Amino acid sequence: MTLEAPPFNSPPRSEPPARSMIELEGLTKRFGNRLAVDHLDLRVEAGMICGLLGHNGAGKSTAIGMMLGQVWPTTGRVTVFGRDVTSERSEALKEVGAIFESPVFYDYLSGYRNLEILSHYTAPTSRQRILEVVEWVGLSGREHSLVRTYSHGMRARLALAQALLPQPRLLVLDEPGDGLDPEGIHEIRRTILRLHREMGMTILLSSHLLNEVEQLCTHLVVMRQGRKVFDGTLAEARARRKLVRLDTTDFDSAFALLREANLAIEKHPGGRLTLAPGAATEEVARLLVNHHLPVRELVREEMTLEDFYLELMKHAATAPQENRSSNPGLAPG
Amino acid sequence: MFYLQLRNELWKLFGKKRTYIGFIMLLLAQNIFNLTFKFTGAFRLYERTLEGNGYPAAPFLSALSIYSIMLIPLAALLLPLYVALVGGDLVAKEAEDGTLRMILARPISRIRLLVLKWLAGFVFCGVLVLVLGALGLGFARLYFPWGSLFFWNPELGIFAVLEARAGFWHYALANAMLIPHAFTILSLAFMFSCFNVKPAAATILALSGLFVDFILQKMPYFRDFQEYFVTYHLNAWQFVFLEPVPWWRVGESLSLLAAFNVTLLVVGAVVFHLRDIKS
Numbered sequence: 001m002t003l004e005a006p007p008f009n010s011p012p013r014s015e016p017p018a019r020s021m022i023e024l025e026g027l028t029k030r031f032g033n034r035l036a037v038d039h040l041d042l043r044v045e046a047g048m049i050c051g052l053l054g055h056n057g058a059g060k061s062t063a064i065g066m067m068l069g070q071v072w073p074t075t076g077r078v079t080v081f082g083r084d085v086t087s088e089r090s091e092a093l094k095e096v097g098a099i100f101e102s103p104v105f106y107d108y109l110s111g112y113r114n115l116e117i118l119s120h121y122t123a124p125t126s127r128q129r130i131l132e133v134v135e136w137v138g139l140s141g142r143e144h145s146l147v148r149t150y151s152h153g154m155r156a157r158l159a160l161a162q163a164l165l166p167q168p169r170l171l172v173l174d175e176p177g178d179g180l181d182p183e184g185i186h187e188i189r190r191t192i193l194r195l196h197r198e199m200g201m202t203i204l205l206s207s208h209l210l211n212e213v214e215q216l217c218t219h220l221v222v223m224r225q226g227r228k229v230f231d232g233t234l235a236e237a238r239a240r241r242k243l244v245r246l247d248t249t250d251f252d253s254a255f256a257l258l259r260e261a262n263l264a265i266e267k268h269p270g271g272r273l274t275l276a277p278g279a280a281t282e283e284v285a286r287l288l289v290n291h292h293l294p295v296r297e298l299v300r301e302e303m304t305l306e307d308f309y310l311e312l313m314k315h316a317a318t319a320p321q322e323n324r325s326s327n328p329g330l331a332p333g
Numbered sequence: 334m335f336y337l338q339l340r341n342e343l344w345k346l347f348g349k350k351r352t353y354i355g356f357i358m359l360l361l362a363q364n365i366f367n368l369t370f371k372f373t374g375a376f377r378l379y380e381r382t383l384e385g386n387g388y389p390a391a392p393f394l395s396a397l398s399i400y401s402i403m404l405i406p407l408a409a410l411l412l413p414l415y416v417a418l419v420g421g422d423l424v425a426k427e428a429e430d431g432t433l434r435m436i437l438a439r440p441i442s443r444i445r446l447l448v449l450k451w452l453a454g455f456v457f458c459g460v461l462v463l464v465l466g467a468l469g470l471g472f473a474r475l476y477f478p479w480g481s482l483f484f485w486n487p488e489l490g491i492f493a494v495l496e497a498r499a500g501f502w503h504y505a506l507a508n509a510m511l512i513p514h515a516f517t518i519l520s521l522a523f524m525f526s527c528f529n530v531k532p533a534a535a536t537i538l539a540l541s542g543l544f545v546d547f548i549l550q551k552m553p554y555f556r557d558f559q560e561y562f563v564t565y566h567l568n569a570w571q572f573v574f575l576e577p578v579p580w581w582r583v584g585e586s587l588s589l590l591a592a593f594n595v596t597l598l599v600v601g602a603v604v605f606h607l608r609d610i611k612s
Binding site: 031061062065068069070071072089090091092093094096097098100101102103104105106108109113116117118120121122123124162166172 | 334337338341344345348349350430431432434435436437438439440441442446607609610611612
């Protein structure tokens with residue numbers, strides 16, 4: 001993608017941006033007997049890159065479908081830019097761009113014609129504007145070729161172009177890297193970051209790729225079986241568990257001692273411990289030294305998103321149904 | 334904006350190769366009919382009917398007569414098949430391909446989208462019927478001379494003999510009347526297309542519906558209730574060959590077909606509005 005090209009100009013907004021871009025309140029969707037989304041509360045604030053993380057079938061796409069007025073909620077409320085999507089869909093979606101997994105187009109038409117057709121569903125769009133966006137996404141010279149001749153990467157750029165044409169303030173991306181090669185995924189990620197940094201776009205990114213979310217998102221929402229199991233910043237997710245690596249002469253005795261003193265709650269392979277909430281490393285070192293256990297190394301380790309996610313899923317799976325509320329145990333305070 | 338969006342729907346419709354399958358097959362059928370009438374004794378039955386009614390057969394063996402007679406099987410068999418194919422595609426194909434999800438991520442209402450597609454379907458029917466009418470007559474003229482028009486459908490009690498000039502206008506009018514005929518079939522397939530079904534299912538459901546309607550209409554038990562069947566009113570185009578045209582009968586059928594079409598649109602719109610659009 002020609003990321004060096006200057007971003008196209010967005011006209012100044014006359015009205016102040018709404019603080020909350022997306023707000024879901026008790027959103028539930030049931031398909032027959034299957035509960036796809038279960039009392040989901042979510043707020044995406046302006047300026048966020050919010051990652052919606054969860055395995056396949058967790059309810060992410062259904063939740064996005066409800067945000068875009070494609071899927072009717074069974075109960076609950078969805079507002080986008082402060083407007084109810086169910087009753088004021090046209091107004092709510094005026095400044096929203098969306099990309100779905102494996103983008104599909106009218107293959108028998110040119111890329112340009114596809115953009116023209118799709119953009120006219122929002123508002124009349126000038127030829128100049130279309131060409132500007134085509135250039136920005138790096139499709140110049142191929143815009144008049146039939147889409148069926150496009151590579152997967154070019155389709156992804158076209159999908160981005162169609163999402164950017166209405167000059168959105170909010171981008172909803174449902175698995176945008178799906179089916180792309182590593183280079184294509186890298187380009188898409190760079191573009192998402194650029195849209196956020198340079199144009200101040202708020203982005204909701206649904207993904208099941210942990211590293212994608214880790215690289216891009218400022219905020220994280222994890223879903224499992226239609227329920228939200230975590231909602232917080234990425235930093236909060238990482239800091240949720242205080243993991244330390246301890247090198248001492250007798251690790252098991254050290255752990256037993258720390259647990260008795262309510263300073264540690266779990267031990268892990270490789271001499272690692274999970275400290276209890278509020279436990280400080282100085283306190284741990286002092287206790288061990290006082291009990292004649294030499295501390296050769298005591299290092300704080302940051303939990304990776306993968307560790308966090310897997311632990312969250314494990315916890316959510318074993319937690320009793322009634323306790324699986326929004327942030328079971330692992331949620332930030 | 335509405336016209337811009339309608340233009341886009343027409344681009345989508347006429348940009349697809351499968352839209353032209355109907356055109357090609359109907360043109361092929363026209364030529365097969367022409368050759369059959371030219372090189373076999375297919376017109377002999379019509380000759381006997383004309384002579385039995387005191388008309389000389391020769392002036393009526395014309396391009397106008399041949400194509401008008403040919404219109405009966407084309408309108409009953411091939412035209413429904415191809416318009417149902419296109420009608421069944423209009424919504425269901427976009428849902429199946431996933432483009433519908435992309436459209437409905439934009440601030441266009443579902444009802445507006447459906448109306449646009451429905452109107453695009455109407456334009457398609459108009460173009461299909463008029464192009465086929467013009468080309469059909471053109472092809473028939475290659476094989477047969479210009480002359481008077483003879484149109485006969487014993488089932489409907491239609492027997493029309495017209496001078497070439499008057500015959501041409503009646504022929505043109507019949508073709509124009511075929512547009513609501515084709516559009517009604519398209520609307521039926523379009524309505525099914527609004528349900529959560531595959532495009533082929535929408536087409537098959539529409540054709541099955543018409544077939545059942547036709548069978549019931551032809552059953553002796555329902556003879557007194559014929560006017561309650563859609564296929565009865567789909568024949569209205571044939572009555573404009575009569576001189577004078579029974580406008581009351583034609584107008585009644587047209588009004589009922591218009592109401593039927595609007596009903597189909599409303600049912601389709603309600604179903605489509607309530608549907609969840611998922612990948």
